[in-house]
Amino acid sequence: MKHHSIIELIERKRDGGVLLSDELQWIIAEYTADRLPDYQMSSLLMAIFINGFTGEELGPWTEAMLRSGDVLDLAHIAAPKIDKHSTGGVGDKISVPLAPMVAACGISVPMMSGRGLGHTGGTLDKLESIPGFRTRLDGDEFVAIVEKHGLVLGGQSETMAPADRRIYALRDSTGTVPSLPLIASSIMSKKLAEGINGLVLDVKTGSGAFMKDEPSARLLAETMVGIGASHGTKVVATLTGMDQPLGVAVGNANEIDESLDVLAGGGPADVVELTYSLGADMLTLGGIEDTREAALARLRKAVESGAAMERFQEVIAAQDGNPDVAGNRSLLPTAPLRYELTAPDTGFVTKCDARDIGVAGVRLGAGRERKEDDVDHGVSISVLAKVGAAVDKGDVLAVVDYRDQDRMDAARPLLERAWEVGGAADEPELIIGHIA
């Protein structure tokens, strides 16, 4: 690879210029090989944060990150390989029912998920509520499970996209996290390294999302769809609201419980709506069905026939978890103490703030403040009254199952301010738009 002067490249980005494909590849290769010190990378990242990336820069940057480590080769699997990714929210357990549903319809899902950080939950933490369930899989095992069961639910391998891992850690400590191009390339480098044919994105906007406003979320979605196109992978995105939590359950074990409800044909309306919508995207992207209507019908059938639940139990067993959890929810951990938040007035719920509820969950122990923190899988928040609901004074808005009084005391003020009751309020839109 041609050698470049890192200082000249930093200076060009600093002054609002454009970096060329081979320059971007060189930067990532040098950084991965430990030949570029963190202080030069962080200076460049700040310049990128402030001055941005053009579409021509994003493609090669993402490509270089995804090629910085192992790339899964799933070419021997005949089924269409489609994954789903959410930018993260509160109560967002969609991946859990979705993956087995689409797998039961003939999609191969090599899903690598993350852990909760900040106020958002993580699919891995939720899955680990299932007794015995193991998310740490080596590369061969990961491939073997998806090959056999059409589905695997693991963590990101250490050897995949190592450049992204290091850059993310650096961004985290240098004030360069909420940058649209850096977020988009980070997500896409990891996902495209899975060797998939297509990707369905759930890009969230609202108080509980990283992108607070809709235009930013839309731009992030468009950016990721563009990166997919430049890589030659079909990507579609759904823009969804995250001003209030998804579903009733916020936590870990209780989100698995709610996911099992969906697989059993029940579950809260919003969780069901979004799961089916994203599932239809995955089925049409994979060529299983031509129309959304046909895809939705096939998904319903997979649930009604029990095939989706059966597929989930299969993969639970394959990953050393106890599949009996499907029929015996008492196998899931809980917490011993209970607190009920009640409505201060009679009226309509006008606010049920996802971020405050998410942070309350973290304070209870359901999430992490630091990467190295442990998660308490049993503590939970049940969101009983969402925006638009009519409540009488004293009605229970939320039930909290907790383990530690100090943590509960720290969470309570956030829960109290999360809800507002006032005049009539419309139920907010869940699915805001589609980008393809």
Add this chain to the structure above:
Amino acid sequence: MKHHSIIELIERKRDGGVLLSDELQWIIAEYTADRLPDYQMSSLLMAIFINGFTGEELGPWTEAMLRSGDVLDLAHIAAPKIDKHSTGGVGDKISVPLAPMVAACGISVPMMSGRGLGHTGGTLDKLESIPGFRTRLDGDEFVAIVEKHGLVLGGQSETMAPADRRIYALRDSTGTVPSLPLIASSIMSKKLAEGINGLVLDVKTGSGAFMKDEPSARLLAETMVGIGASHGTKVVATLTGMDQPLGVAVGNANEIDESLDVLAGGGPADVVELTYSLGADMLTLGGIEDTREAALARLRKAVESGAAMERFQEVIAAQDGNPDVAGNRSLLPTAPLRYELTAPDTGFVTKCDARDIGVAGVRLGAGRERKEDDVDHGVSISVLAKVGAAVDKGDVLAVVDYRDQDRMDAARPLLERAWEVGGAADEPELIIGHIA
């Protein structure tokens, strides 16, 4: 000191916000104490580079850097303590004749200078052409010499403004050098740590200066004058042209030779003009004279009486150099080989590019490409025809004394393109403006 979150401070500057005085002081203190890693500082420096500093931020930032190490206490010296600083140019030996001239007039000059870097020369390198001359002085010795002789010509002590030294090195490798607030605070933190009552600045603009255009140079001058005011130190600045070299001599020993000419009452007109002008600033700033006219007269008297030359010889001896150099210039090193650049046409010199000539000097060995490089004190360029001069084809434009043919071959193309001969050209303005 109150603890702050460095990430929050980086984020605020990244988003164009303002950092408060105690936050800026905390950052410098933490960095100096090795509690802030380089990658966080470089991220912040890039944000400062792009989004700038307000006047309210510059003062405390500079103050914190100057207090990061030792600050000289010269309170026991009754004479006004005034220093001069130039932002750097080609052939800029002004400090050498200026310091003894003003010292001979009753100003105390605790001058700490730098070495050449890039295309510009450095006063320390020039002084070290004098056989035996020692610029490395410890703090006590530095103070003792200025106390006894009213003048000392040393390098910056390692213990003074260590934060600036580390930040400068970091900027050098992270593309954040040419930032007006960072340049201004770097210069001023070092100078104000000298414990001076006043400072005279020579801010250069043109091809051979760091600030290529006049508005930037003017803004830099105003910024430094403002920092002085917020510190309570009188600072005046002169804006001078650096499109062509100052004087005839570009190198090291030959610049000492030219400086001795000025002290002996001769020397090139531009060097004489600028030396006297800055000297008048120092004398009036120090309260030695009330008017420029009186100050100029006093400076002339100091030269004509031999007092200025005598003072220089005194300080040379005090710093272990051979004072006989004043009367016997053959004590200065030279180079054995000679090259003459001749005019390609008859006409007027329309360009005599300071930057190209400066870089040619570096290639000959007179300057440094890297900090660790050695300097050849004997190689030299004599600039015989400057802008506005009438030349005949074949006239000598410059004489180069060199030691190494490869180096000469590398320098020649730069010298050839440095000069242009064409239609009539006005002699450029040397002193462009004063800022106080």
